[in-house]
Amino acid sequence: MRASPFPIREASVANALAANRLGPFAIGSAIASSVAPLTVVTLVVPLAAAATGLIGFPIAILMVAAILMLYAVGYLAMARHIPNAGAFYAYVAHGLGRPAGVGTSWFALATYNSFQLCCYGAFSAAIGAPLLSDWLGFDVPWLIPALLAWALVAFLGANEIKVSGYVLxxxxxxxxxxxxxxxxxxMLSDGFRFNGAAMSVGDLSGPMLGVLVILGATSFAGIEQSVVYIEESKNPKRTIPVATYVTIxxxxxxxxxxxxxQISAGGPQILDRAATEADNLFFNQAAVVLGQSSVTLGKILLGTGTLAAAIAFHQAIARYVFALGREGVLPRVFGRTTIKGAPRNASLAQTVLALIVLIAYAVAGWDPLVQLFYWGSTAGGFGILLLYTLTSISVVAYFAKNTHGENLWQRAIAPLIGTAVLLVVSWLAIDNLPGLFGVDPGTGPARVVPITLLLVFIxxxxxxxxxKYANPQVYEGIGRGTRSATASASGLSTIL
Structure with missing residues (x-):
């Protein structure tokens, strides 16, 4: 990439995130919150089994974790040379060119929004509304707890990251x-024995591989967010890799x-039970040993878990919008921070968008659990898989131009293997998208989601x-973060 012709005055950059705030545990907690362990176990596993008729989720998880470990080698190597809260956007801009980088930023925002918004559906429909209805003695519309969660996320997102960090x-x-x-x-319940079929590699072949990989990618979505916090981390060359690998x-x-x-305890009827009991399946199985009160406790923590995921994705989206605003790719008002380094304007924009979507779902009468949570998380999982693939290609292209002091494994071998694997599973995912959504080929979300994501990227x-032609100065600074000429010379200052 040719150097910017504009002078860089890094010392004058005021529109920067708060530095030296987060260690490995804080960042690990943030990205673990976005993947929401309890949400995946209690919602994704049974809903996926019921929708696809597959029980190979456990073996798929191990395969996806191995792919992500391999992918992270090149991804983190690139992060050492491009510290930017925009992550995917910045890496693709440096590897495949600035226009593709901006397209990737839009694609990433659409994907992360799918995840962030679906969390409100899970929180409200599966936890908030049922519990409030039981406690108050009358039916509570799902929008009420959704708006309560929205207000808390809005408050935490508008303040410095440490406040959210403690909560997460x-x-x-x-x-x-x-x-x-x-x-x-x-496991201590009578007659429990592990189901070997759930760990069979037979489910990791043929057309079912794509379905299982999307489910796995959905479950790990957010793992890549460690580098989003690189500007705010302590000793980023150590903190970011430790947080990433340990969390995966x-x-x-x-x-x-x-x-x-969960699948083993369900026995031969696991698919039927997954369909009928859904998010209650895991809790009902535990209640056999722990008693019925364990269901209520589980529901409460499931609610707080989905809330944590909403907070984590909100923070990631705000940093993406901030990174784009700082460089002038989006209106520069989004590139401003508070005195304590919080991207408040970017956060408020995401807050407004979430409110519009929630109200639209309520007015339309759409199902918040299926059409908001399951469809949203599935679309997000599909999108994040494609983002991994695109970024992995960018890593290969970036280090092909210059080794930047990285060894052969980090700059070439691991990225090339990871790219090849991701290309295969991405194609399988595209080919089997209808089965994942549970619709006929070419209909419903199986048609709308890929077309929408493609149009967003284009x-x-x-x-x-x-x-490039309307504002060359901004174009030259794409993907450069605080090194962007527009960020340095824009005169942006912090706001209260």
């Missing part, structure tokens, strides 16, 4: 411990145990090309 650490630790304890209780391994172990135990790419 507590919530993710609590739900992870609960998954482990409930899994142990289920930990979450994979939690998913593998929770899903295998729109962003053309926007980037337009900047």
């Amino acid at each position: 650490v507590f919530l993710v630790v609590a739900e992870t411990i609960l998954v482990a304890l409930y899994s142990l209780a289920i 391994a930990t979450i994979a172990a939690v998913y593998w145990l929770g899903s295998w135990v 729109g962003g790419t053309f926007w980037g090309l337009g900047l």
Whole structure:
């Protein structure tokens, strides 16, 4: 990439995120919250089994974790040279060109919004409304608890990251411990034995591979967000890799145990039970040993877990919008921070969008659990898989131009293997998308989702090309973060 012709005055950059705030545990908790361990075990596993008729989720989780470990090698190597809260956007801009980078930023925002908004559906329909209705003695519309969750996310998102960090650490630790304890209780129930079919590699071949990989990608979505916090991390060259690898391994172990135990305990009727009991299945199995009160406790922590995921994705989206605003790709008002380094304007924009979507769903009468949570999380999982693939290609292209001091494994071997694997599973995912959504080929979300994502990417790419001629200074700074000439010279200051 040729150097910018504009002078860079890094010392004058005021529109930057708060530096030196987050260690490995804080960042690990943030990204673990976005993957929401209890939400995946209690909602994704049974809903996916019922929709697809597959029980190979545990083995798929291990395969996806292995792919992500391989993918992370090149991804983190690139992060060492491009510290940017825009992550996917910045890496593709440096590897495949600025227009593709802007297209990727739009694509990433659409994907993350699918995840963030679906969390409100899960929180409200599966937890908030039922519990409030039981406690108050009358039916509570799902929109009410959704708006309560929305207000809390809005408040935390508008303030410095440490405030959200404390909340996320507590919530993710609590739900992870609960998954482990409930899994142990289920294993202690009479007649329990592990179902070997759930770990059969036979489910990892043919057309079913694509379906299972999307489910796995959905369950790990957010793992890549460690680099989103790179500008706010302590000792980023150590903190980011530790947070990424440890979190992938930990979450994979939690998913593998929770899903295998749940499927095994369901017995021969697991698919029927998954369809009828849905989000209650895991809790009902644990209640056999722990008593009915464990269901209520589980529901409460499931609610806080989905709330934590909403907070984590909101923070990630705000940082993406901030990164784009700072460089002038989006209106520069989004590139401003508070005195304490919080991207408040970007956060408020996401808050407004979430409110519009929630009200639209309520007015239209759409099902918040199926059409908001399941469809939204599935669309997000499909999108994140494509983002992994595109970024992996960008890593290969970036290091092909210059080794940047990285060894052969980091700059070439791991990225090339990861790219080849991701290309295969992405094609299988595209080919089997109707089965994942449970609709006929070419209908419903199986048609709408890929077309929408493609149009979003094309729109962003053309926007980037337009900047080349309409605003060359902004174009030159795409993907450069605080090194962007527009960020340095824009005169943006912090706001209260």
